Amino acid sequence: MSLPGTFHSMTLGGALRAAAARDPGKIAIKYGATEISFATLSDRVGRLRDAAIGLGVVKGDVVAIASRNRTEFIEVVAGVPDAGAAVATINPRLAPGEVAQALEDCGARIVFTDPDSRALVEQSGVPGLTLITFGPEYEALLAHAPTPATRPQIDEWDAWTIPYTSGTTGKPKGVVLSHRSRMLVGLICAAEFGCFGPDDRFLAMTPMNHGGGLGFPTGILAAGGSIEILDKFDPETVLERLKFGGITGLFMVPTHFQMIFALPPETLAKYERPPITSILANAAPLPQAMKEKIIPYFGETVLHELYAATETGLVCNLRPKDQVRKVSCVGTTFPHVEAEVRRDDGSICDADEVGELWSRGPVLFNGYWNRPEETAKAVKDGWVSVGDMARRDAEGFLYIVDRLKDMVISGGANIYPREIEEVLFQHPNIADVAVIGVPDETWGERLKAFVVARGDGFTAEMLAAHCAGRIATYKIPKDVALVDALPRNANGKVLKTELRTW
Numbered sequence: 001m002s003l004p005g006t007f008h009s010m011t012l013g014g015a016l017r018a019a020a021a022r023d024p025g026k027i028a029i030k031y032g033a034t035e036i037s038f039a040t041l042s043d044r045v046g047r048l049r050d051a052a053i054g055l056g057v058v059k060g061d062v063v064a065i066a067s068r069n070r071t072e073f074i075e076v077v078a079g080v081p082d083a084g085a086a087v088a089t090i091n092p093r094l095a096p097g098e099v100a101q102a103l104e105d106c107g108a109r110i111v112f113t114d115p116d117s118r119a120l121v122e123q124s125g126v127p128g129l130t131l132i133t134f135g136p137e138y139e140a141l142l143a144h145a146p147t148p149a150t151r152p153q154i155d156e157w158d159a160w161t162i163p164y165t166s167g168t169t170g171k172p173k174g175v176v177l178s179h180r181s182r183m184l185v186g187l188i189c190a191a192e193f194g195c196f197g198p199d200d201r202f203l204a205m206t207p208m209n210h211g212g213g214l215g216f217p218t219g220i221l222a223a224g225g226s227i228e229i230l231d232k233f234d235p236e237t238v239l240e241r242l243k244f245g246g247i248t249g250l251f252m253v254p255t256h257f258q259m260i261f262a263l264p265p266e267t268l269a270k271y272e273r274p275p276i277t278s279i280l281a282n283a284a285p286l287p288q289a290m291k292e293k294i295i296p297y298f299g300e301t302v303l304h305e306l307y308a309a310t311e312t313g314l315v316c317n318l319r320p321k322d323q324v325r326k327v328s329c330v331g332t333t334f335p336h337v338e339a340e341v342r343r344d345d346g347s348i349c350d351a352d353e354v355g356e357l358w359s360r361g362p363v364l365f366n367g368y369w370n371r372p373e374e375t376a377k378a379v380k381d382g383w384v385s386v387g388d389m390a391r392r393d394a395e396g397f398l399y400i401v402d403r404l405k406d407m408v409i410s411g412g413a414n415i416y417p418r419e420i421e422e423v424l425f426q427h428p429n430i431a432d433v434a435v436i437g438v439p440d441e442t443w444g445e446r447l448k449a450f451v452v453a454r455g456d457g458f459t460a461e462m463l464a465a466h467c468a469g470r471i472a473t474y475k476i477p478k479d480v481a482l483v484d485a486l487p488r489n490a491n492g493k494v495l496k497t498e499l500r501t502w
Contacts, residue, residue, distance in 0.1 A: 009156035010183040013049065013082040015222035016042045023198075028221060031071045031229040038224070041075070044142060048079030051145035055110060055130070059084030059152040062162065064108035065209075066090040066099060066117050069231045072134045073208045076112050077161055077218065081179065084152040086159035088174065089209040092116075096123035098172075102164050103129070106174055106369060112138070156180035162369055163211050163310055174369030175211075175310045181363045185313055186219025188334050188363065192317060193304060195249030195277040198224035203241055203250040205230035211310035212282055216251045235260045239271035247276055253283040254290060255488065258432065261293050273299055282306040284493050285400065285418055287425035288327050295323060305330055307400055309386045311378060313363030315339055316398050328422055329397050337361035340383070341392050349391070354401050354416075357390035358383040389416065406496060408437030410445045410474065420447065420467075420475055427466045429454050434486050434494045435477055448479035450486060450499055458482060 008014075016038065019028070024039035036044075057063060063085045065076050077087050088106040090099055092114070103111070103126045110130045113121050118133050132138055160182060162174040190196035202220045204227045206213035217227045228245060230237065233256055241247055261268070279294075279302050286305050294303055305318040307330035316339060318331030333339050340348055341355040349355035360383045367375035378384055389401040402416035409415070417435035424433045432452035437445035451458060460480040467476040481502070487495040 009154060009179065011082065011154055011156060011179045012078045012160070012183065012218055012222060013045055013154075015183065016045055016078055019198075019221070019224040022224060026224070027226050029071050029074065029227055029229060034071065036071060044075050045079040045082070047142040047145040048075055049082040049151070050148055051141045052080050052083035052085065052110075053148040053151065054146045057083045057085045057110070059154075059158075061085040062088050062106045062108045062159075063110045063112070064088040064090050064103060064106065065112040066092045066121050067112065067114040067134065067208075068092055068116065069204060069208050069213075069229050070114060070134065071229065072112070072114075072138060073214075074218065074221065077214065081158075081160050082151075082154060084154065084158075086162050086176070088162040088164070089214065090164065091207065091209045092120060093207075094120075096120060096125065100124035100126050102172065102174070105164075106162055154179070156183070157366070159366060161214065163209060163214070165310060173371060173374065176366040176369050177211075177310070178366050181313055181365065182215050182218065183222055184336075184362050185215050186222045188314055188336060189216065189219050190223055191335050192314075193249060193278040193280065196220050196223055196225060200225040200248040200277070201246050202227045203230065203238070203245070203247045204228065205233055205238060206251050206253065206283075210283070212251050212280075212308065215313075216249075216280065220249075233259070235263055236267060236271075239263075239268075239274070242274035242276055243271040247274075249276065249278040249280065251280045251282065253281070254286050255284075257281075257286070257290050257294060261290075261297075268297070272297055276302055279303050280306055282308055285328075285421075287422055289425045291323055307331070307398065309388075311365045311386050312359050312384050313361070313365070315357075315359045318397075322397070326397050328419075329393075329399050331398065332396055333359075333398075334361070337363070339398060341390050341398075351394045352391050354389055354391045354414075356385055357388045357398070357400070358385045360384065406436070408445050408447060410437065410440070410443045410447065415447065415475055417447070420449075420471060420477065423467055423470045424449065424451070424463065427463070429458050429462070432486050434496060434499060436496050436499050438479065438500075446479065447475070447477040448481065449477035450481050450483050450502075452485060453482055 020038040020042035026038050027035045028038045028041045029036045063080050067073055080087050088108050090102050111121050112132050114134045156179045159176045160179045161177050164172040164174055204217040208214040301320045303320055303323055307316045308314050314334045316331045316333045318329050339359045343355050364384050391399050402418040406417055420435045421433055424430050431454050434450045438448045440446040463480055464476050487498040
């Protein structure tokens with residue numbers, strides 16, 4: 001079927017050009033003391049596009065970026081895809097061997113990096129790389145960008161970025177995201193959250209190598225709103241910007257909230273009830289006990305808990321009015337998105353029956369990079385699953401029970417660690433906790449809890465006493481290990497695969 005003559009693909013570069021034409025002097029990005037207007041941003045993105053073509057980039061290539069958050073990150077993911085190449089976003093906190101694995105997997109030969117991350121890329125040992133470091137080298141590239149004879153046609157279903165999955169359950173995979181899927185994420189967020197319009201300002205402080213860390217800031221820029229970039233999370237700095245920086249929205253993970261509420265009471269009191277519109281919480285389950293701190297501190301109308309994955313984009317959202325009423329819930333689906341909870345045979349589960357969660361809509365990924373077999377497992381007839389187990393109540397609200405791979409089978413019973421973790425988070429002496437299954441000769445598996453305790457003297461007996469009457473006896477962890485901290489990736493997810501090696 002041919003496209004109509006009026007068809008125009010959605011891309012981030014195109015959206016920035018439109019925003020610059022509408023209001024060229026408006027500030028698009030604030031990063032430290034630097035402010036960049038939409039006109040300047042659009043010009044730099046165009047120069048980078050032409051420079052990439054001059055470097056030999058052609059449609060279908062992959063270029064990589066390994067960098068902390070900064071203005072140039074936005075320029076790379078807007079300009080390089082306009083030259084036809086997808087951008088693999090590499091976590092700059094990985095070990096050199098992990099960086100090598102990602103670079104070799106995606107086949108990138110050009111890598112953009114910041115001065116602090118350049119050594120990491122060099123240590124990866126991947127031969128034949130062209131490294132372009134932000135600063136004088138990058139600025140010279142833009143200043144001398146040639147005007148190409150032709151520029152490629154970019155279709156909105158082409159690959160835009162390739163973030164690599166967190167690796168919480170195995171070897172990281174490249175997730176191919178299209179221009180269309182992420183531009184629609186921004187538009188759907190505008191309908192859902194009320195902080196993605198031209199007059200809004202988003203605080204971008206989660207790592208941009210992560211799906212939401214990049215998707216939300218680019219979504220608001222595409223709408224003509226502005227962002228303020230932080231290259232690291234500092235709890236008091238974030239609170240100060242929310243209180244006094246004109247911020248209307250931000251994206252946070254549970255670890256951020258833990259660090260905020262660990263601040264001294266007198267510090268918290270200075271920044272209470274900031275004038276913000278929305279907080280988007282995602283990347284890991286938000287314990288109900290934490291919500292009971294967030295809501296009175298930030299306000300009753302701001303907290304949204306999303307369920308989303310890099311592969312699925314937006315799936316569902318628990319809106320502020322339901323945060324207290326619906327415990328351990330992730331809400332109902334976003335506009336244009338459908339979700340089903342299915343049994344193993346593909347049939348639809350009854351209300352409150354646990355099954356695998358599948359979703360479909362216009363924000364799904366294109367597939368895994370060079371992994372057709374794994375793509376086929378995740379995609380069935382246009383529906384996508386990342387292996388999360390869920391249930392749907394009689395009102396249509398969804399609850400993520402656990403990951404299928406984290407489910408524990410003990411004595412023939414299916415046990416979902418997330419349910420147990422929710423109960424343990426309510427204990428006043430537990431700061432953080434994760435529950436996994438470990439081998440057991442009698443039961444097949446038994447439960448083990450890794451606990452970060454507040455104060456000294458926490459015991460397995462205290463844990464059992466707390467759980468008694470709250471969950472079934474067979475769900476109470478028999479083993480308890482006290483640890484200083486849980487292993488988490490840069491996006492806040494607990495690395496249960498690492499816990500299993502402990």
